[in-house]
Amino acid sequence: MQRVMRTGSHRCGGNATVCRQRKILVSGASGIASASGVKTLAPAFAQALPSLKGVRADYTYEANRERLYEFCAALVREKLGNPDSWKQAGGNAIRFAQSVISNGIGAERDQLLDRNVEYHLLVTDALERYGEDAQLDSGKLAVLIECGGSGYLKIGSAIEAMEAEAEGLGAAFYWTLTHSLYRVMRLYNHDDAMMYEEQLRDYAAEDDEKNRDQYEFPEVEKALPECIRKTLKRDYHAGKAQDRTLLRRYRKGRFGTWIDRLRSIEQLARIPLKQSREYLEDGYYDQPPLPCLLVCFKEQDAIVACFDEESQSMLESTSEPALCAVFSPANPDEVRNALRIVARFIQINVELFSLVESIHESEARHAGTSCDRTESSLRTA
């Protein structure tokens, strides 16, 4: 049959038959001996097997690299990269994208994050699906941020100081911080520790009576500061309004810098940016994202004890990434949305760990404690 050229008026002249023409075989040309002559199976040569001289011994093949170049082009369109940065990367697309992203984060912010938490940012064309990597469809890419080691915030003395300034101020600070961060990242705090304790008590109840004495319970509620314990079961909305009023009132006071940081975190957390969580549903991850921050009240308190127990198995199974944004590099709107999601996550972490360092410095100034929980061996697994 003959393909119809719909867009033009071209018609084949002459014989329109397009069946494959029968090839004329020349005797010997294909290595087949003709009936008329006798022919040796191989030319007279010391080596009976054909020579591979001139045959290429290797091939290099790049698959789906066009998405990488599309991504680089998108970074240039968004003015994150330019011809100079391409030259600096020596025309290497991966080096270019890495350096452009690192420059976008900024050295100072990057160092702040590195001091406090272990994040890995990955741009990939494959996501976990049913426990295995699967290619994303139709030119899509995903930007993931995975947490390899959580940050650490010891907030007890800060809460105590704020409560001394005004009753309820410490609790207001704690709850506002907790609820804002919940919107953007996973924390390990009193809530997780209480759930772990409850689980432990269930195990004990189901165990043989003779084994029950062997359980040690962390008693998390007793370890909470009184202002937190008192507000554990309060009405969420009413509590939130009270907290906001109290924090606003003391914004100009001695804790103004912390409250301003908290306000920035709260505002960033409220920006309506939808991550591509639906892509993670088929990933069959064993657990939610690793916590980006451990929040405790005192050195080695019950929350830390629970975290240390639970964190032993956290890296033994697959965890969802802390952030996932799927986008098409060819679609500027999707690229911008993904960049906004990443930028918000990084900025909220910058505000958070600036606050964390400020709180820890203040505590060190006033109490002279020296144990450094940011030492990686003490963090996740």
Added chain:
Amino acid sequence: MQVHLAIGQNHHFELHEALLVYRDQQSSFISRHDVLTRKDAPPTLGPAQPLTMAFVESLVRSLGGTVPAEVLPENILAKGDRLIVWWTREQRRQMFFSNAEGKMAGLNGGIFPQPPLVWKVTNGELSIRAFAVNKRPQATTTLAVAPFWNLSDDGRVCTGTMRRPESTTVAAIPAWERGFYESAFTHANVGRLTRHGGGFEGLWGSLKGKRRRFSSETLIKLPQTLEQFVRGERGNHAY
């Protein structure tokens, strides 16, 4: 923060093995050779080794022998690794003719009623048969010659430059049908295509632009059943 990129793949292939195919008029055999590489010398073939079933299986798998599972709609009659058979009801389609002798020029681009058809794609080749009753055919349903040019006597379409999808998936069916009807019929391969008194030209000339159904009386019935067509068997009798 560490930044990583994992987009696309970089494959580096090195020459490891060679297959030599020996063939005579009836049969062929293949020998497998390791490729020996030495510094500063062209690669050479090692001694022949027998082909194992495991090697052949791995070769088939690597050539795309694994077929993803699919939900089959009602129009699918048979499905295999490299085969798909489906049927279409009576319908009206545009047909194009482009013959060197100018035959059928008056009918080119017209809309014509079509008989119910069975379509088979196997190893990238399209075959078509017609049948009489406008309902899903059974394994024992007897088929008829599809009254089209460019079909050989076993129903194979001489595809020429016709657009052909590469796959035999359910999703590729519309593209196969589109490719067939959006190509021009150029020549007859089989002596007789229809029982119509006016022959091929008379058949399609009587149908051009008509709203009536395709008459099954004009089809040349074959002894071949659907089951035989699917298996690539020609039927009990010569035709």
